[in-house]
Amino acid sequence: MSTTTVLKPVSLQGARLPKWAPWGVAVTAVAVAVAAGLAFGLHSRVQWGLIAAVLFVLGTFALSAKVEGRRQAKDRVATSLVWVAFLLAVVPLLSLVWETAVRGVKVLDGYFLTHSMGVVADAEPGGGIYHAILGTAQQVGLATLIAAPVGVLTAIYLVEYGRGALARAVTFFVDVMTGIPSIVAGLFILSLMLMLDLQPFGFAGSLALAILMLPVVVRSTEEMLKLVPNELREASLALGVPRWRTILKVVLPTAVGGITTGVMLAIARIAGESAPVLLLVFGNNFINANPFEGAQASLPLYIYQQYINSAGSTAAYDRAWAAALTLIAFVMILNLVARGIARWKTPR
Amino acid sequence: MAKRIDVSGLSAFYGAHKAIEDISMTIEPRSVTAFIGPSGCGKSTFLRTLNRMHEVVPGGRVEGKVMLDDEDLYGPGIDPVSVRREVGMVFQRPNPFPTMSIYDNVAAGLRLNGSYKKSELDGVVEQSLRGANLWNEVKDRLNKPGSGLSGGQQQRLCIARATAVQPKVLLMDEPCSALDPISTLAIEDLIGELKEQYTIVIVTHNMQQAARVSDRTAFFNLEAIGRPGKLIEIDETERIFSNPSVQDTEDYISGRFG
Amino acid sequence: MDISTRKPQAGDDDTVSAGAATTPAPSDPGPDGKPAPTSGAPRTARGTTRRGDRVFLGLSRGSGILLLAVMAAIAVFLSYRAALAISKDQGNFLTTFEWDPNSTEPVFGIAVLAFGTVVSSVIAMVIAVPVAVAIALFLTHYAPRRLSGPIAYVVDLLAAVPSIVYGLWGALVLVPHMNGLFSWLNEYLGWTGLFSWQGGPARSMLTVGILLAIMILPVITNVSREVFRQVPKAHEEAALALGATRWEVIRMSVLPFGRSGVISASMLGLGRALGETMAVATVLSPTFDIQASLLDPGGGTFAQNIASKFGEANEQGRDALIASGLVLFVITLLVNGAARVIIARRKEYSGANA
Secondary structure (H helix, E strand, C coil), X not given: CCCCCCCCCCCCECCCCCCCHHHHHHHHHHHHHHHHHHHCCCCCXXXXXXHHHXXXXXXXXXXXXXXXXXXXXXXXHHHHHHHHHHHHHHHHHHHHHHHHHHHHCCCCCHHHHHCCCCCCXXXXXXXXXXXXXXXXXXXXXXXXXXXXXXXXXHHHHHHHHCCHHHHHHHHHHHHHXXXXXXXXXXXXXXXXXXXXXXXXXXXXXXXXXXXXXXXXXXXXXXXXXXXXXXXXXXXXHHCCCCHHHHHHHHHHHHHHHHHHHHHHHHHHHXXXXXXXXXXXXXXXXXXXXXXXXXXXXXXXXXXXXHHHHCCCCXXXXXXXXXXXXXXXXXHHHHHHHHHHHHHHCCCC | CCCXXXXXXXXXXXXXXXXXXXXXXXXXXXXXXXXXXCCCCCHHHHHXXXXXXXXXXXXXXXXXXXXXXXXXCCCCCECHHHHHHHEEEECCCCCCCCCCEHHHHHHHHHHHCCCCCHHXXXXXXXXXXXXXXXXXXXXCCCCCEHHHCCHHHHHHHHHHHHHHCXXXXXXXXXXXXXXXXXXXXXXXXXXXXXXXXXXXXXXXXXXXXXXXXXXXXXXXXXXXXXXXXXXXXXXXXXXXXXXCCCHHHHHHHCCCCC | CCHHHHCCCCCHHHHCCCCCCCCCCCCCCCCCCCCCCCCCCCCHHHHCCCHHHHHHHHHHHHHHHHHHHHHHHHHXXXXXXXXXXXXXXXXXCCCCCCXXXXXXXXXXXXXXXXXXXXXXXXXXXXXXXXXXXHHHHHHHHHCCHHHHHHHHHHHXXXXXXXXXXXXXXXXXXXXXXXXXXXXXXXXXXXHHCCCCCCCCCCCEHHHHHHHHHHHHHHHHHHHHHHHHHCCCHHHHHHHHHCCCCHHHHHHHHHHHHHHHHHHHHHHHHHHHHHHCCHHHHHHCCCCCCCCCCCCCECCCCHHHHHHHHHCCCCXXXXXXXXXXXXXXXXXXXXXXXXXHHHHHHHHHHHCCCC
């Protein structure tokens, strides 16, 4: 078999840039960017960073193309672009966490956590978020009481019983529900309140939050139930255990870790929702411990109102940051615990 | 075209774990060399050190020398990408690119290495598919996805893809283990033809296959689980299967362990 | 939808009747999941089975039906209130550049809101998708393994940061930092009109777009990373063995495999961006007009407008806001539907069986 060779000859010896080359290019790029920034009097550090990034990518390409060839050059540019993208994205996300932490600790103390705003004027220092924490806890708690059982039962229906048109419809609409913007859920409950001529109260917010929470719970529970091996169900059924006891005693206990995780992640998600709360719960500077009557406060809503009503008062901004830090801490702890449970109790 | 491989003192590691230890052997050009041995003895790992695929695995590391004619694959200034271009590989499970057509699969390697005219590409694709005994079966559906072929056809497509860039050496990692007997036979016939042009190294679990297709056979073994694998002996296939010089080899071949 | 393939056979529970010898198990109880006639209809088969089973099935099916009822109610009530509002609208609901629904002669339209929503989301997507894909590739293919695990975890957590915190950060940290970029854009690209800037605070569509991009970045990254991680090793090794560089491996095997996943991830992010309320409401300084410049403050989005105008709205005004919310709802439904169609089509084509 003689072959007509159309291939260019290859050498195993590829000229390679030394290992330190990317660092060298990076340092040079930064140096040139700083020099250019100073020379042209560019004030924004962001601008310097961008110039450095562009120089780095171009420099890498030029150098590599000259020494190593176009294919290697492309590979190196891809590598540096990926790194640059990562670093660019890290900056704002780190800044978010950092700024919240630093600005948040200013007024965050025991007093802040245990007192309400009461009669403290928006622009004045003082006051706290006790009323908001209370409101959020009640609203989220009530929403969970509605959404968790309904969601878990719906998932049980889909996995253990569901077939046919009804199950397909439910599956489809769970997907649709996942995409509902939170403000739309709020508007829905608002439309009910308009018809019944109701004033804002905590439980109305809970209903909207439950709508947002429901599809998340259904999805995660469904995933977890599907992980339970069928052999377990069959073993139980073969012992003469009725289906419902099999589900309660065998299937759910096996999946309980995952389901708990899913519910907790869903709680973390709705705890930070402010849009529906704004429409339905309205906000309140005083403590209102009754979620079924009268406007309540809520932590995310508190942050928004401190920001928007304060007309630039530092005291209000400080309170907003402190509340934001509290909220983030709550959400993160919930996330961490939920993930811990998931790792500890996954059905295998 | 085909080149000789000379391995000396080669060890391979996964992180801290030593997978194979101190292997030296010569692999002759234009012949088929088979690697046999029990599971976990490091024959696949060794195969992957021959085209520097081993270091793709996180923590993968190699010590020793692999000479391809007179170039050390692990020498300074050697580009692993060019090594893999020179030493092609066929895997255990057929793995055509699922989103590419049959034609594009075969042409994939060429397109990486520069731009070719359509007519040149057409020529190489046809030649490679003919070389893989696949041309007659697919010539009417070159633009269909490669994943639509049967397992045996897919594996031959992968062989065509590997030979399209005209490597000097072709490594085969249990190429028939996922195939039915008829497809296996087709691949074995193909290996017999390909050795006219290439240096072929094949890892196999199937000793009959080693006896059928190879000229020389290397037997690998490990002392215990967790210990590195070693080369026990390498010799003419006939001798290994009739009168091996090491007792372990005979035990393995006669089915007393492994 | 592979639910049906994983579940026990229908009637498993009936084949072994626990101590209920007097009620012989029916030979064909019919599939459990068939929407049961809720009343009246003869159900001799079911009627004789255990009470516990009936109650439990009833509860779980009832939950499913409740969910459907809620969805139906959302559609019906929003449409009803929206219809009330639109019937009183003196302007054209789709084209009017005004939002004055509270007076006795209400005039309002969604043109400005639709424009602003689309523009801010498009900016967000243009920034976020490439960066998110790059980060996902970074985590799966570039970062040292010791780094990529923790970073992925942190990105996961960032996806859970409440939007109001992003809003606060955007308004108080991001906005002041945009001035440099804005004056630079204005200086060099101002002639395009898109990037002209009169020097007001940077509470504009571009800032909103950037903030939205930062917000949806973790979401898109997470999903894309999952998809890239699932690329079969065999495909990547096939490319490597042909002598492909790392980037070529990604081009040949990772990106084609992950494309539909990235699209669905992006759509998920787009859905978030379209419906985002608080972050936009805190950052944007809204006006009710459409302007060419992305840098000058102004414009508005559906969700932001609802949050901002809600406080001053009377019942009629709230209905008008509900009408605009309905439009937002329909848009997000269309986006999600489109994502699903794209994914379904890609699946058919790739037919990956390796």
